[in-house]
């Protein structure tokens with residue numbers, strides 16, 4: 001079942017000549033959905049529209065059948081972790097959540113239990129009395145998830161949550177989102193392909209406000225499977241090779257440089273594409289690099 005239905009949404013910010021979202025139509029079901037796209041592709045704009053923080057210039061969208069024109073009902077359904085989440089630095093973790101719970105109309109008698117439960121789920125229970133300013137980047141993001149879930153939403157919208165996290169925190173955070181996605185819709189935006197590789201099955205790729213692709217990660221990989229190749233050159237010739245090929249990976253050892261590269265066709269035998277290579281292939285195709 002589709003929980004989010006986006007119909008022909010266009011968003012043009014004031015003083016912008018081209019739209020941030022351009023006639024976008026997209027359906028999103030339960031589970032984890034990854035929204036990929038380069039900087040400026042329109043990911044944050046879409047998320048702000050779905051959380052009613054911005055209005056579309058044209059088009060409509062519904063979440064569980066409720067139109068965005070009923071913002072209070074939408075806000076009761078949706079939890080949101082914005083890009084660069086931060087909070088009053090001198091508040092303790094539990095006070096911050098109690099404050100947000102009050103704003104979200106969580107009854108006072110339920111707050112204590114709910115906050116403890118959320119802190120346990122995001123693995124911050126031992127930081128209950130720590131000031132927000134003393135949390136690490138990863139802990140702050142986990143607090144961000146806790147605040148997004150404070151009103152027990154059915155949809156969680158998370159905007160580039162892993163930027164700046166170390167690999168261990170990134171994996172922990174991904175797994176946390178995947179847990180939540182078992183019984184909710186999680187819409188996760190990122191430009192880091194590995195963020196969605198392990199946890200997300202369905203993805204959408206935005207480019208200049210338009211949808212380049214929607215489907216499963218596997219569908220995307222299949223499209224690129226005959227377009228990724230391997231080659232080896234001497235170290236001396238590596239620079240020339242890079243100038244004439246779309247290199248996706250390079251490793252040098254024993255005086256030779258080993259490449260993986262993306263091409264429409266090549267004389268070599270193709271190898272299996274990774275998700276990242278499939279993503280790059282799609283972008284290059286769209287940019288007309290192969291035509």
Ligand SMILES: Nc1ncnc2c1ncn2[C@@H]1O[C@H](COP(=O)(O)OP(=O)(O)OP(=O)(O)O)[C@@H](O)[C@H]1O
Nearest residue numbers: 013016020037038039040041042043044045046191
């Ligand atoms: N408030 C605003 N006013 C004017 N233009 C904006 C505003 N917010 C975003 N834009 C522009 O809209 C386009 C889409 O931006 P958006 O932030 O949605 O992209 P994004 O995919 O989230 O990018 P990033 O990965 O860098 O966060 C960009 O050209 C951006 O400069």
